[in-house]
Amino acid sequence: MKVYEIKEILDAEVICGEEFMDRDVYTACGSDMMSDVLAYVKEQAVLLSGLVNPQVVRTAEMMDMQCIVFVRGKQPDQGIVDLAKDRDIVLMTTKQPMFASCGMLYEKGLRGGAMK
Amino acid sequence: MSNFKLHFTVPGDDFTRAGEASGSVKKTLKDLGFNPEIVRKVVIALYEAEINLVIHAGGGEIDVEISPECISMVLTDEGPGIPDVALAMKEGYSTAPDNVRSLGFGAGMGLPNIKKYTDEMKIDSTVGVGTTMYLKVYTA
Numbered sequence: 410m411k412v413y414e415i416k417e418i419l420d421a422e423v424i425c426g427e428e429f430m431d432r433d434v435y436t437a438c439g440s441d442m443m444s445d446v447l448a449y450v451k452e453q454a455v456l457l458s459g460l461v462n463p464q465v466v467r468t469a470e471m472m473d474m475q476c477i478v479f480v481r482g483k484q485p486d487q488g489i490v491d492l493a494k495d496r497d498i499v500l501m502t503t504k505q506p507m508f509a510s511c512g513m514l515y516e517k518g519l520r521g522g523a524m525k
Numbered sequence: 526m527s528n529f530k531l532h533f534t535v536p537g538d539d540f541t542r543a544g545e546a547s548g549s550v551k552k553t554l555k556d557l558g559f560n561p562e563i564v565r566k567v568v569i570a571l572y573e574a575e576i577n578l579v580i581h582a583g584g585g586e587i588d589v590e591i592s593p594e595c596i597s598m599v600l601t602d603e604g605p606g607i608p609d610v611a612l613a614m615k616e617g618y619s620t621a622p623d624n625v626r627s628l629g630f631g632a633g634m635g636l637p638n639i640k641k642y643t644d645e646m647k648i649d650s651t652v653g654v655g656t657t658m659y660l661k662v663y664t665a
Binding site: 441442443444445447448458460462463464465467468470471472473488 | 540541543544547548551561565568569572573576626628629630631632633634635637638641
């Protein structure tokens with residue numbers, strides 16, 4: 410799935426990384442616990458989270474994740490946006506809650522990553 | 526490639542900066558041309574350990590030695606120490622306060638994650654004195 414398809418499916422607003430919308434995403438992970446995210450293998454994944462702090466971007470950075478979607482309309486502050494820009498990570502926000510967001514992406518064929 | 530040494534001081538009072546050292550190590554390893562899978566193993570383990578320094582120990586020091594065969598990491602702190610290392614290694618066991626959980630950590634996955642992503646892991650800890658963690662990831 411392409412990043413721009415995720416934007417369309419979730420009716421999301423792009424906060425930064427507009428130039429990377431053509432990236433491929435193979436798996437997804439929805440979590441507010443960053444240690445749980447770090448416990449799973451995610452190849453070119455999208456992270457959905459209701460947590461808004463710099464560690465969400467750091468976690469995505471360590472995992473080589475392509476894109477972060479903040480659910481329930483959450484908006485990151487400028488420090489978080491600057492960190493994501495520096496790491497070439499796409500940030501989006503959707504008004505959809507976590508459960509619905511995951512379900513909508515799953516319905517369109519996106520799956521979770523395998524446990525290592 | 527000769528051995529490469531890096532040192533970082535991790536501040537204990539600024540959660541927003543936690544991960545800076547790990548991010549820097551990631552950049553260095555990528556620039557040196559290490560396999561992306563090795564880089565990921567190193568930085569995930571180091572990031573979890575760096576977060577632990579901030580949330581449990583009031584900061585600490587990180588030393589990284591990079592050779593073509595192995596990436597060695599030593600994390601030292603003067604925090605409260607770990608009374609029962611075996612218990613702390615169990616998935617889901619956590620002593621993190623609620624404010625840490627609200628930041629996305631403290632699920633009791635930190636040490637198990639570190640063990641999972643490293644080839645060698647050793648913890649020396651004395652209550653009231655501090656903790657030193659030795660980590661190694663082999664490249665082959």
